[in-house]
Amino acid sequence: MPRGVLPAVGIAAALSLALTSCSSSSGSAPGAAASGQGGGTLVVGVTSDPDTLFPWKATQFQAVNVLQNLYGTLTEFDKDLNVVPGLAESWETSEDGKKVTFKLRQGVTYADGSAFDSADVKSSLDKLMDEKTAAVARASLSSVKEVQAPDPNTVVLELTGPDAALPANLASVNLAILSSDDTEEELNAKPNGTGPFTLGNRVANQSISLVRNDKYWHDKPKVASIEFRVIPDESSIVSAMQSGNVQLAVFNDPLVAQTAQGGGVEVAKTPQLNYHVLQLNAQHGDLKDVNVRLAIQCAIDRKQVLDTAALGEGEVVGPITSPAYKSDPAKRPCPTRDLAKAADYLAKAGKSSGVTVKAIVSQGEYATSVNEAQNLKAQLAEAKINLDLEVLESGAFVDRWVAADFDAAVALNGGRPEPDGSYGRYFTSTGNLNKVAGYSSPELDKLFAEGKAATDQAARKAVYDQVAAELENNAAWIWLFSGYTYTATAAGVQGFVPMANGSLQFLRTTSVA
Template sequence: MPRGAFSAVGVAAALSVALTACSSSGGTPAAAPGNAQGGGSLVVGVTSDPDTLFPWKATQFTAVNVLQNLYGTLTEFDKDLNVVPGLAESWETSKDGKTLTFKLRQGVTFADGSAFGSEDVKASLEKIMDEKTAAVARASLSSVESVKAPDENTVVLELKSPDAALPANLATVNMAMLSSDDTEEKLTTTPNGTGPFTLGKRVPSQSITLTRNDKYWGPEKPKVGSVEFRVIPDESSIVSAMQSGNVQLAVFNDPLVAQTAEGGGTITVTKTPQLNYHVLQLNARRGDLKDVNVRLAIQCAIDRKQVLDTAALGEGEVTGPMTAPAFKSDPDKRPCPTRDLAKAADYLAKAGKSGGVTVKTIVSQGEYATSVNEAQNLKAQLAEAKINLDLEVLESGAYVDRWVAADFDAAVALNGGRPDPDGSYGRYFTSDGNLNKVAGYSSPTLDKLFAQGKATTDQAERKAIYDQVAAELEDNAAWIWLFAGYTYTATTSNVQGFVPMASGSLQYLRTTSVG
């Protein structure tokens, strides 16, 4: 979840996401307290504590949202998910597409005051590429042959083959640029980035406070003196905190909670369609799920619209693998576009499992609001096809640990989508992808298709290639894609300037002010 001649157009250039305000009401909650730096302070309500402060390993949503405000990346996404300059002020691609030359911004410093330069970029990219680092975005650099730093402000990437997805992939916080002097051990407790904020104070399981970085390189300094991410375990309680003026901003997943918030008369709610997707992940390397017929039986036994209606009040749309508008999958192009229990029974019979199967399934409680309801609905539907989802509900941190370790048969998940399909799935479904263990599925066909998708910059060709990727995933029921929903950004009336994004990013906290 994210530029130059070919990069400026970018694979995400066609994306433009409309933000629809659900309501706007009067009333003024208690003002946020002032800050010695000026600009006041903003309190953001979140349901979970960040599980890591090391950006290269962050997968949990709260951790990503905190870290993207502490660290910088070579490229960034603008509000419409176009790829734009970040720590690299420009770049050029060679005619053969195999050399990418970045010109870095000058005068950028890390939080500790040390200067940012090409050696930091070289060290960061090489460490991300090193399998020993276990960086979650390592596969996004699979096309990179070498990284050179010919001078303090220039970085040259020599590629094995053209990579149309690389500029967009460099925009995620999992590609954060770190000081070459820092270590993972140090950064786990003391982040040291080039972002708009620096770490202020952390109270584990309660709050984490960021303070404005007055040396931030951006054209504007952050408008608030501090941002506190306050942990409040459930979304309904966050609404109460907003109504009393103790929290000024929150992003909800539950549409019912959003309706409650906007009904109070003091909160504005903005509804934003998301690239993120709700999915039942299947581990095709474990137990009965090794048989494609069992996986197809699960696919055919699920009414996705019922899951959407039950868990999210119908707020969203049934989806296939590709959620980005420029590459969107047709959810009807799958073996069972609608629920078909007879076909599910046939698939189980082909697998020699007419008596049924049991699938141990992990579910996160607290990471997002609809997870348990989704799991319970899936369990009820699949029971009618003699497929038992044995649910294990885990708190957010324990769930992430099990998920990263691929310690599950199935997982009810909300995964971050990205503007480019390679960024979304290249690390999952290629045989050498660093999250392939988590995905539980790969094939020579997918390896070939992903390589082709990166090798061309022609938008129509890339769309056709990723349509084939989607077909391969659906026809083999690698996972069961359910629906893409919305986020609901709630702000009190004294908050201005925050821009919700289809990627779920909170990067525009840097433009937010508190009246």
């Protein structure tokens, strides 16, 4: 596939599903595969231990990857990012777009054996919308006015207006449907989902094992169990693969991926929707001044960051990476590095002598972070901007990030095929991660509302172009580049499908000899 390009058909299909009926799932019918098929343990190498097992609060990539295999959602994505049925086997939207009726899949059970029904959906969505829950995807449900459960197999969402983004947003594990009987404390200790696997054993900072759920509603997983084995860095994971101790791993570092290739290990390269970014907190210190933020934007050569940290493997991007709504990185102040303009912006801010910005950096969540940070520091120094770096282990970084306890953060954020799901929670004034974003405006609130309400893809593209312009012209963050993931599989591993959103959901179709 061309660098950074994905089939737009998946996105278009997702939009067509948003306001029309959907009647059948892709793939086999529930229960079509016999229980007990396949076997063995697939060992997956990861660099960090999941920092939570509660899906509504998971932001760390490693946690999300585990939880996707334990929990179910009303809708799902297929391999091409089309929205397809999940726990809801069909849905229909009213003519005015203000009511969506879901017909739920019957015969589904949770890991503890309890039955799934509409009471669980209503309980989950009501709690997700409650600010006290502090769910990271609460903003994805901002159009939902009321959740009704008229019978055990039906759920009706009353909306404030049409919401073209809703079906795609519901596919996020951050909106997993939990049993109405469970609490956050209980689920952090023992997950109880409707997914293809259940929790086996966990040894903190060493491994977490999942066991095949033979009562899973869809095709049963091919392997009996999966072990996510924590190995501190990607190079060490390569060594473990070469010695036969790990069968699958997903790398971010292209150099590491090169060393993994060969000796029975195959590497597949997949362009990603996620984006590398220097997040700026516009509520802190000198960053409150848009001129300081614009100075930072103009002082950075994004291609140099990409070449230095990721060997040029990827492409410079603007805010929105969703293929159907992709931003043009040339349409920003200083599309190329301009130190003279950076100096002018600092002068406008009354900071000609320079500024210091403290930045947090994750070590362990993804491989290129420290190299990116060091390159950014070197470039900004030439513009009299001192990027004071604080390198943190993954869990500590996530804690600081969620608390918005930073001036700047060198980050890799997950991208989605639906831009509202990617950014509505960050850059609207009522977004539940707006504190983390550090920026909102009345104009952005208006634009995001228009983006939800529009049903025509061209009209939505025009809206999100305006969103991107608002973000870039105010240097809310400094978007850098999107890269690839590199999926390494040992001999005998078959059936894994890498996805552009980084999901490991197809571990359920993976077999190991």
